[in-house]
Amino acid sequence: MLRFLVRRLLGAAVTLLIxxxxxxxxxxxxxxxxxxxxxxxxxxxxxxxxxxxxxGIDDPLPQQYWNWLSGIFVGRDxxxxxxxxxxxxxxxxxxxxxxxxxxxxxxxxxxxLALGSxxxxxxxxxxxxMLAAVKQGKALDKIASSASLVASSMxxxxxxxxxxxxxxxxTHLLDQPAYTPFTENPAAWFTGLLVPWLVLALIWxxxxxxxxxxxxxxxxxxxxxxxxxxxxLSQRTVFFRFAWRGAMGPLVTIFGIDMGVLLGGAMITEKxxxxxxxxxLAVKSVINNDLPMLLGVMIVTAAFVVLANIVVDAVYAMIDxxxxxx
Amino acid sequence: MSFSRRNxxxxxxxxxxSSTVLSACSSGSSNSGNSNGGKHDAAKANTITIKVGTxxxxxxxAPEVSGAKKGGxxxxxxxxxxxxxxxxxxxxxxxxxxxxxxxxxLTGYKIGDDGSMTLVGDLAVDxxxxxxxxxxxxxxxxxxIKWEDGSDITVDDVRHGMERGFADFTTEGATYAQVWLTGSxxxxxxxxxxxxxxxxxxxxxxxxxxxxxxxxxxxDFNYVLAMHSYAPVPVKHDTKQxxxxxxxxxxxxxxxxxxTDKSMVLVRNEHWDPNTDPIRNAYPDEFDFTFGxxxxxxxxxxxxxxxxxxxxxxxxxxxxxxxxxATTKAKDRTFTALGSGTSVYWINxxxxxxxxxxxxxxxxxxxxxxxxxxxGENRGDYATGFMSPLVAGYKSQDxxxxxxxxxxxxxxxxxxxxxxxxxGTKVVYAYQNDPVNAxxxxxxxxxxxxxxxxxxxxxxxxxTFYDQIGxxxxxxxxxxxxxxxxxxxxxxxxxxxxxxxxxxxxxxNYSHLKNKDVDAAIxxxxxxxxxxxxxxxxxxxxxxxxxxxxxxxxxxxxxIYMHGSKLGNVKMxxxxxxxxxxxxxVKA
Numbered sequence: 001m002l003r004f005l006v007r008r009l010l011g012a013a014v015t016l017l018i019x020x021x022x023x024x025x026x027x028x029x030x031x032x033x034x035x036x037x038x039x040x041x042x043x044x045x046x047x048x049x050x051x052x053x054x055x056g057i058d059d060p061l062p063q064q065y066w067n068w069l070s071g072i073f074v075g076r077d078x079x080x081x082x083x084x085x086x087x088x089x090x091x092x093x094x095x096x097x098x099x100x101x102x103x104x105x106x107x108x109x110x111x112x113l114a115l116g117s118x119x120x121x122x123x124x125x126x127x128x129x130m131l132a133a134v135k136q137g138k139a140l141d142k143i144a145s146s147a148s149l150v151a152s153s154m155x156x157x158x159x160x161x162x163x164x165x166x167x168x169x170x171t172h173l174l175d176q177p178a179y180t181p182f183t184e185n186p187a188a189w190f191t192g193l194l195v196p197w198l199v200l201a202l203i204w205x206x207x208x209x210x211x212x213x214x215x216x217x218x219x220x221x222x223x224x225x226x227x228x229x230x231x232x233l234s235q236r237t238v239f240f241r242f243a244w245r246g247a248m249g250p251l252v253t254i255f256g257i258d259m260g261v262l263l264g265g266a267m268i269t270e271k272x273x274x275x276x277x278x279x280x281l282a283v284k285s286v287i288n289n290d291l292p293m294l295l296g297v298m299i300v301t302a303a304f305v306v307l308a309n310i311v312v313d314a315v316y317a318m319i320d321x322x323x324x325x326x
Numbered sequence: 327m328s329f330s331r332r333n334x335x336x337x338x339x340x341x342x343x344s345s346t347v348l349s350a351c352s353s354g355s356s357n358s359g360n361s362n363g364g365k366h367d368a369a370k371a372n373t374i375t376i377k378v379g380t381x382x383x384x385x386x387x388a389p390e391v392s393g394a395k396k397g398g399x400x401x402x403x404x405x406x407x408x409x410x411x412x413x414x415x416x417x418x419x420x421x422x423x424x425x426x427x428x429x430x431x432l433t434g435y436k437i438g439d440d441g442s443m444t445l446v447g448d449l450a451v452d453x454x455x456x457x458x459x460x461x462x463x464x465x466x467x468x469x470x471i472k473w474e475d476g477s478d479i480t481v482d483d484v485r486h487g488m489e490r491g492f493a494d495f496t497t498e499g500a501t502y503a504q505v506w507l508t509g510s511x512x513x514x515x516x517x518x519x520x521x522x523x524x525x526x527x528x529x530x531x532x533x534x535x536x537x538x539x540x541x542x543x544x545x546d547f548n549y550v551l552a553m554h555s556y557a558p559v560p561v562k563h564d565t566k567q568x569x570x571x572x573x574x575x576x577x578x579x580x581x582x583x584x585x586t587d588k589s590m591v592l593v594r595n596e597h598w599d600p601n602t603d604p605i606r607n608a609y610p611d612e613f614d615f616t617f618g619x620x621x622x623x624x625x626x627x628x629x630x631x632x633x634x635x636x637x638x639x640x641x642x643x644x645x646x647x648x649x650x651x652a653t654t655k656a657k658d659r660t661f662t663a664l665g666s667g668t669s670v671y672w673i674n675x676x677x678x679x680x681x682x683x684x685x686x687x688x689x690x691x692x693x694x695x696x697x698x699x700x701x702g703e704n705r706g707d708y709a710t711g712f713m714s715p716l717v718a719g720y721k722s723q724d725x726x727x728x729x730x731x732x733x734x735x736x737x738x739x740x741x742x743x744x745x746x747x748x749x750g751t752k753v754v755y756a757y758q759n760d761p762v763n764a765x766x767x768x769x770x771x772x773x774x775x776x777x778x779x780x781x782x783x784x785x786x787x788x789x790t791f792y793d794q795i796g797x798x799x800x801x802x803x804x805x806x807x808x809x810x811x812x813x814x815x816x817x818x819x820x821x822x823x824x825x826x827x828x829x830x831x832x833x834x835n836y837s838h839l840k841n842k843d844v845d846a847a848i849x850x851x852x853x854x855x856x857x858x859x860x861x862x863x864x865x866x867x868x869x870x871x872x873x874x875x876x877x878x879x880x881x882x883x884x885x886i887y888m889h890g891s892k893l894g895n896v897k898m899x900x901x902x903x904x905x906x907x908x909x910x911x912v913k914a
Contacts, residue, residue: 169630274619
């Protein structure tokens, strides 16, 4: 297990290094000058040069990348601004804040959104999917399958405003979406995120319903399940001890990747509900030509996906004894 | 395009997607046109009164708003945070709209109920004493003006604010005064700011007076000092770069908390004395800004008008997609007015050298069709020139008959072209590659083709559009542009946009007009001491550059805003094109 983890973590580090290098190069391939935005209306060449120097973008590209990379391990000194302690993901000249500080500030919103919605879609998605599999071919199965097909083809940017209109603006059943830290006011945290959770969960529940159903149906037709039945085990035992465990493997894999993506920021959801999470931060960084911030968000997002994959691999082996950590 | 201070919305909104309807915040002021189905055009656009006030006008308190009372909290629904709060880093109206309640300046604008603007002394007892035909200006500070800690605002603080404008971290701010105070187009080479213990030799202080010695005559320098770029900063509380997050207030409110891109709360500055302030009323106790709310979402919330949203204002214009819904469901809570921006289409004089060709393009131009695609009447009133009706001296002078035929006159254009022997002339039109501009391009193509031109459309990436058209040797004949003056006299319209010295890469003379007569006229108007005469001279220059075919007049831009039902006197600041925080009040 230890060897597995060390090997995967080293692989993850290399993956993140490649992602950061590619992001860095791609950003500079776009013919936009980050210094221009800070140069005011009457922008003379001298002033532009001064800003570039202050931003550290007058160095050769490899040097800039090295400065950024080494900052993660040893920190960086920004002339006139101060020291950015390790791990330093850079300094945003747009927000005038350290990238790590901003990412830390935004992460709880994204994490709350991801965790809350995943609880809802896992419970309802897996539950409905299992029910549909058990009642395969019957009315319940058909209703669940049809409903999930409809829901999974919907988009946040459509369902979100409709939900807001119906549940918030018209009927006032639920609160206006907003993020309040859990530690500050748990009730406000819950009510403020309920609409985004439900909307996000509606679409993801549909996906998990379909996946769970198909996995369960497939597993229930496996030889070992038939053997278990033939041995006279109860339906409940067959279902939960054998079939469910076998079907969960692929679902865990998908969930791990989905969580990584959600923790990296559900951009459209955050934008639809005006939640200031990592997704919105990424969008704004692109609009503002804010390379340090974009790079920071990209790295954090990529780290979540990579880590989620490692966790999934480990959990997979625990769920399915047939899998061994090679 | 580099944009003027008041033109940030043009730069970021319309420039990016010209379908965006620019709008402003005014409820019933005389400068606001009636949007109830009437046609908006330049002839109907009422010019507002802009004058220099007396020492008496500069005395506080500001006239009370009828029915207004103190107290309550106002919620601002913003899509974006303010890019700067450090006054020396402020150029754009977006920031000035909030800075005006945090930072007082030597002079400022007293806005009348009718939208008129009177330049008055804000921190100064009057609008300054001019000598040497505008080369020397002296201002004397009022008694009782305080910082948020209760300490006096001194001339040292005023000088410090001016000197900070030279620092290497305040490059975003205006540079007009820096150039005039040093006599150098690269002022930072002459002086690097106050942090090395040196003061500018061109600024003298004595007791409560501060004197500016300018390298050139600037008879409207007192207007320039109303810009937030020249607001005082306390020497003792200057936190340099960190000042941008939490400036030290001299206005009626101070920053209680500010989390970038999330929220900001302003509360009363108890050391602000209304008796020293002729401009600001400051009725609400608190302003609560929430950032990151999409403009569409903000309007949905305001239409629903529930809870705290009854006390809210949309900080950004009503998006085109929501105008009909907003004006139908809550007409009494929406308001439209003319903004200070003018939309034009530049004609590149470097490439289109023949006046007949320029005339034909202008005559054929389908202004009405373009406006329909960009929001109709809410987009703006048909323009006749470059100078906005919100600039002193504006005169409606329809040189090209655009008011009579806003849909364009391809037949007449063809006649002009034929007479000049230029039928079939190629016109390269550059535009931002977005859905609305793609439709606009088709309308223009049809009109110019009908007039006998060979039309070539060149879609450009929105993010680099201004970089590309900003090159003097750009390969395009016609392209869009927006502008508004940095202060309401003609100087900051015509000097940056039409003087031959500004035909440089990434300069603001996008038409590349190089005309000795225009240069001479600009110089004469700039040096004219009598501002009434100067205003007439700027109006004449407006006609002159229009006649030269440097641009195709498009529209004087309009703005439309919305507020909750529990707010009163929500009006537009004609100087900054947005809601005046210091004039509104909470009804109940």
